[in-house]
Amino acid sequence: MKKKIWILIIILITAGVCVAAYFIWFADNKKLYQPEVLEPEVFNDVEFNPDLIIGLWRENELYYRYNEDGSAATWDLADDVMEDEGTQLEWDITHDILTHYYEMEIGGIIPKMFNIKQLELDSLVYYDDYGVYHRFVKVEELQLIN
Numbered sequence: 001m002k003k004k005i006w007i008l009i010i011i012l013i014t015a016g017v018c019v020a021a022y023f024i025w026f027a028d029n030k031k032l033y034q035p036e037v038l039e040p041e042v043f044n045d046v047e048f049n050p051d052l053i054i055g056l057w058r059e060n061e062l063y064y065r066y067n068e069d070g071s072a073a074t075w076d077l078a079d080d081v082m083e084d085e086g087t088q089l090e091w092d093i094t095h096d097i098l099t100h101y102y103e104m105e106i107g108g109i110i111p112k113m114f115n116i117k118q119l120e121l122d123s124l125v126y127y128d129d130y131g132v133y134h135r136f137v138k139v140e141e142l143q144l145i146n
Contacts, residue, residue, distance in 0.1 A: 050093040057136035
């Protein structure tokens with residue numbers, strides 16, 4: 001009888017060790033959802049030609065002029081601001097990200113990034129991190145609205 005009890009105890013201990021080993025292995029290898037880690041297939045390798053953005057763009061009364069040297073200016077006729085009074089900035093396009101770099105008067109640069117949805121000869125559509133879409137059309141010259 002003692003021999004059977006010892007065999008049963010050894011079998012239970014072995015089974016317990018195997019179950020514990022399985023759960024330890026499973027806990028280490030289980031794939032957890034980590035929102036800060038993106039899988040490679042999530043990224044979109046869309047590339048836009050930065051040369052297409054050069055020129056004067058208008059959305060209602062908001063204007064942007066993008067220059068070849070990476071400089072730009074923005075102004076809003078609704079605020080009675082003309083091009084020569086507009087805000088100066090630098091711009092860059094990397095893949096499908098348009099970045100505006102605003103220089104602060106007290107020093108420092110503030111970047112603002114937009115996701116480009118469409119960039120063609122006469123249309124530019126992008127949105128910001130808040131999901132606000134901007135739809136611009138290319139114009140040949142400043143069109144004053146009276």
